Amino acid sequence: MSGRTFFGHPWGLATLFGTEMWERFSWYGLRAILATFLAASPAQHGLGLSQETAQAVVGVYGALIYLVALPGGWIADRILGARRSVFWGGFVIMLGHISMAVPVSSPFFVWLGLLLIIVGTGLLKPNMSVMVGRLYPEGDDARRDAGFSLFYMSINLGAFFAPIVVGWLADGDRWHLGFGAAAVGMAFGLAQYLRGGRHLRGIGERPVHVQHRLFWWVTGSTAAATAIALGAWAATGTLTVDRLTVAVTVVILVVPVAYFAYILLGSHDLTEDERIRMKAYVWLFVAAAVFWMIYDLAPSKLLFFARDHTELSLFGLPIQPATTQSFNPLFIMIFVPVFAALWVRLGTRVSTPQKFAFALIVIGLSFVVMAVAAALAGPGRVSVWWLVLVYLIQVFGELSLSPVGLSVTTKLAPEAFKGQMLGVWFISLSVGDAVGGQTGRLGRVLSDPMYYLVLAAMAIVAGIALFMFARRLRVMMAEHHEPVIR
Structure with a gap:
């Protein structure tokens, strides 16, 4: 192999390694304090949910993160391409953490932040792995497997350090400082991704199949149907966070x-x-x-x-x-x-x-x-x-x-x-x-x-x-x- 390498692998793996490590830092950092923040009283600058409801919210949040990987992969294949999907996904994730870091008592920015992180992760997460696999030529299975092992290490490095750093910053009910650290982590990941983009050798720049019209039709109709359903439910006066988690769980089971x-x-x-x-x-x-x-x-x-x-x-x-x-x-x-x-x-x-x-x-x-x-x-x-x-x-x-x-x-x-x-x-x-x-x-x-x-x-x-x-x-x-x- 000629040129600069990363432990014997294409240097583009170093770019994806660093991006994934910082993205996982932001994800696991938020996850490490989310439940305790949701259950903390307003006097402690939390949302004051019961522990049962906080557990349900964290469960549904994690569930949606994995569920949106399916449409995220579809969007990369047909609309944006893997490379732009990773960038815009990371950018939306960063906006989500910034939203949660806004030091106001209204829960609006918290729910907006979680929604943005879910959407952004759906774009980023499945397409990072796709790009790692495309760094290697057909038939180079042994090095591809070894490359994924290195990539897996990046995930766990971010997951290891994030709870320590974010937990320490959020101590003393400084929740939004912890959320801000997660935003900074994602910003570092985006900077790494942009700086090392030239080493990706054009991988994932274009979608495999272009279907813009279908995407906007599906996205628009789904968003409209969801908004109408939630609006009608809210009009009855029975919509609560707890009941919403139950409804989302039922949909996920279906x-x-x-x-x-x-x-x-x-x-x-x-x-x-x-x-x-x-x-x-x-x-x-x-x-x-x-x-x-x-x-x-x-x-x-x-x-x-x-x-x-x-x-x-x-x-x-x-x-x-x-x-x-x-x-x-x-x-x-x-x-x-x-x-x-x-x-x-x-x-x-x-x-x-x-x-x-x-x-x-x-x-x-x-x-x-x-x-x-x-x-x-x-x-x-x-x-x-x-x-x-x-x-x-x-x-x-x-x-x-x-x-x-x-x-x-x-x-x-x-x-x-x-x-x-x-x-x-x-x-x-x-x-x-x-x-x-x-x-x-x-x-x-x-x-x-x-x-x-x-x-x-x-x-x-x-x-x-x-x-x-x-x-x-x-x-x-x-x-x-x-x-x-x-």
């Missing part, structure tokens, strides 16, 4: 049901084998949604536990509640190479359904630990090391499901839906986040230890059931056992 029905009940020239593989994938999709339902309670339920029921110090140093959100990306960076080597060594002896089942049982066990911690804390506090243990266990589950899920999605996708199926995988995160946000309502009838145990039981039972049917699913997936060559 999306995968409708999509799988469309694939399986329509013709689409699917072969019988493709239909069987898609039926197997539906079960993996449901398992993934259950996993994310628990895993993505970190920025809401577990954050409240950190604030209210843990001694916030590590090695004698005081930390902020938001800092506990850095445990997860730290463990991911440590254990990614371990699990990558493990899957290679195990080869096909462990099937995809078995990996998913293991992940479900592990995520369930993490909440058994949370139940013990909550019972020991009672109205008081326990060591923050309990949360360290919980996040360590959860990472073992994530590394057994998340990268495996991306891989199996591309493998089982019917030929007619190859370009759409990764978006379907992200819908599993959307469903999990939305439903997980609504589980906070169980706190009205269950104690905290029982809340954690109920969710733990759901995941463990689902994991055991998946283990029982793993052989059958493996056959449906045509994932055959083969001896490992040493």
